[in-house]
Amino acid sequence: MTMIPHAELLSAATLSWLEQPKLLFINNALVDNLDGSRIAVLDPATGAEICQVASASLGDVDKAVQAASRALQGTWGATTPAERGRLLWRLADLLEKRSQIAQELESLDVGKPLLETLVFDVPQAVEHLRYFAGWATKLYGQSIPSSLPGEALAYTRREPVGVVAAITPWNFPLAIACWKLAPALACGNAVVLKPSELTPLTALWLAELAREAGFPAGAINVIVGTGLEAGAALVRHPLVNKVSFTGSPRVGREIMQVASQDFKRITLELGGKSPNIILPDADLHQAVEGAMTAMFFNQGEACVAGSRLFVHASQSAEVLAALKSRAEQIVLGVGLDPSTQMGPLISSQHLERVQGFLQRATADGAELITGGKQHGINGYFLEPTIYKATDTLEIARDEVFAPVLTVLEYTDTEDLIRRANSSQYGLGAGIWTSDIKAGIRMAHQLKAGTVWVNGYGMLEAAMPWGGFKQSGIGREMGSYALEHYTEIKTVWLNLL
Numbered sequence: 001m002t003m004i005p006h007a008e009l010l011s012a013a014t015l016s017w018l019e020q021p022k023l024l025f026i027n028n029a030l031v032d033n034l035d036g037s038r039i040a041v042l043d044p045a046t047g048a049e050i051c052q053v054a055s056a057s058l059g060d061v062d063k064a065v066q067a068a069s070r071a072l073q074g075t076w077g078a079t080t081p082a083e084r085g086r087l088l089w090r091l092a093d094l095l096e097k098r099s100q101i102a103q104e105l106e107s108l109d110v111g112k113p114l115l116e117t118l119v120f121d122v123p124q125a126v127e128h129l130r131y132f133a134g135w136a137t138k139l140y141g142q143s144i145p146s147s148l149p150g151e152a153l154a155y156t157r158r159e160p161v162g163v164v165a166a167i168t169p170w171n172f173p174l175a176i177a178c179w180k181l182a183p184a185l186a187c188g189n190a191v192v193l194k195p196s197e198l199t200p201l202t203a204l205w206l207a208e209l210a211r212e213a214g215f216p217a218g219a220i221n222v223i224v225g226t227g228l229e230a231g232a233a234l235v236r237h238p239l240v241n242k243v244s245f246t247g248s249p250r251v252g253r254e255i256m257q258v259a260s261q262d263f264k265r266i267t268l269e270l271g272g273k274s275p276n277i278i279l280p281d282a283d284l285h286q287a288v289e290g291a292m293t294a295m296f297f298n299q300g301e302a303c304v305a306g307s308r309l310f311v312h313a314s315q316s317a318e319v320l321a322a323l324k325s326r327a328e329q330i331v332l333g334v335g336l337d338p339s340t341q342m343g344p345l346i347s348s349q350h351l352e353r354v355q356g357f358l359q360r361a362t363a364d365g366a367e368l369i370t371g372g373k374q375h376g377i378n379g380y381f382l383e384p385t386i387y388k389a390t391d392t393l394e395i396a397r398d399e400v401f402a403p404v405l406t407v408l409e410y411t412d413t414e415d416l417i418r419r420a421n422s423s424q425y426g427l428g429a430g431i432w433t434s435d436i437k438a439g440i441r442m443a444h445q446l447k448a449g450t451v452w453v454n455g456y457g458m459l460e461a462a463m464p465w466g467g468f469k470q471s472g473i474g475r476e477m478g479s480y481a482l483e484h485y486t487e488i489k490t491v492w493l494n495l496l
């Protein structure tokens with residue numbers, strides 16, 4: 001009789017995978033770690049243990065990086081662009097075919113509703129693999145006319161950066177892993193992926209799928225471990241050429257400092273406190289629905305959550321009433337239960353941290369519209385929470401990373417851009433209006449990597465993704481990502 005939480009909601013295939021030992025994936029093999037230490041992976045809906053995972057330390061990180069480095073000198077380094085594309089496409093096909101396992105593992109591990117894994121996490125992962133499969137054969141250089149005396153042929157090549165350390169957070173583990181793996185592999189790099197120690201399951205599962213798809217040994221390695229030990233060792237490793245990191249600004253800053261020692265290439269996708277602006281002429285019903293999704297998708301544990309909602313003072317009573325009513329209808333529960341609309345927060349530590357924000361918001365004078373309390377007796381559930389506040393309060397400035405919406409009133413439309421831009425972050429922004437020209441003008445003035453007009457959160461492999469200001473450095477997705485996974489080499493040939 002299995003002790004895996006919610007076993008009755010899991011397919012036989014998922015249960016069977018969960019029951020296997022969870023080791024490190026290095027050189028296409030599952031290998032135990034050197035010191036035998038384990039990390040317990042917990043179910044956020046109950047706090048019960050799902051399974052234990054081998055935890056990498058310095059020596060294990062070295063093994064994984066050496067494997068990636070050797071792969072670049074061996075079969076993987078010699079794999080043609082067309083074959084790299086075929087491998088990525090095959091992995092996408094396998095992932096799509098086994099999507100039920102991916103959905104169940106992600107929902108169990110992160111606590112998110114199964115429906116969200118069906119419409120977002122798994123299709124995101126599949127589409128990234130396919131999109132970048134197409135790029136593998138299109139990494140062109142240029143032939144550039146030289147003006148030097150004599151005659152020469154000069155051209156550029158795009159070459160892989162080398163060993164890529166991909167470090168991911170716990171909120172979208174599978175999708176974000178593929179945002180990094182797909183372009184890195186399409187460009188011919190070898191990857192050591194370190195998922196968050198809180199949600200390592202889909203990354204480990206995907207590694208086995210990649211082996212089945214035919215990726216040669218060492219091209220993809222997955223090591224689970226703490227940030228302080230495995231993450232830090234990976235960033236410091238001299239054979240790592242590039243770090244692609246998604247996570248908190250605090251850790252991003254540390255990585256940037258460490259990477260500067262030997263000038264490792266870095267891309268950072270960090271936090272946000274994104275403004276979502278309802279202009280007075282907006283379709284209010286559409287805007288409220290949009291604001292709900294922008295904030296409460298994935299329990300509000302989304303970097304791009306529209307957590308600062310600007311509403312005109314003349315409409316604020318109506319909008320707040322509609323938001324309150326919608327928030328109070330959200331069904332909280334175990335992610336795997338098909339009736340669940342919102343899951344728990346990721347951990348007891350995160351819940352405590354969020355409760356600290358809520359206590360300070362009240363002490364600071366923010367008006368609680370709804371929510372604010374822990375929900376149920378098991379797990380780490382928080383009621384969908386809405387405050388009315390002013391711009392300078394902590395709750396309106398700092399990233400809470402939870403289902404906590406802050407509504408800010410305005411009367412002066414002219415001053416809105418300044419207020420919306422008055423944040424250390426610049427990841428996303430939303431505008432709701434029936435005047436499309438005004439919406440587009442505003443979109444051009446907002447300091448954010450992505451701006452949505454009359455929508456929120458659309459995201460696809462072809463569109464660049466990343467932040468202005470302290471929301472990050474560089475772009476993932478689209479052709480822009482290729483810049484970060486290739487080095488440009490100029491070759492000269494003297495023709496005289």
Ligand code: NAD
Nearest residue numbers: 168169170195196226227231232247248251269270271303
């Ligand atoms: P985190 O920074 O705590 O951890 C992210 C990853 O970094 C984990 O794998 C962790 O183990 C590792 N890590 C921790 N310390 C490290 C160190 N010293 N060296 C190397 N690696 C280390 O972030 P989190 O709590 O997992 O995720 C939440 C944060 O991620 C939020 O701030 C959120 O906004 C951000 N995020 C951003 C995006 C984006 O696309 N911009 C997407 C998702 C999440």
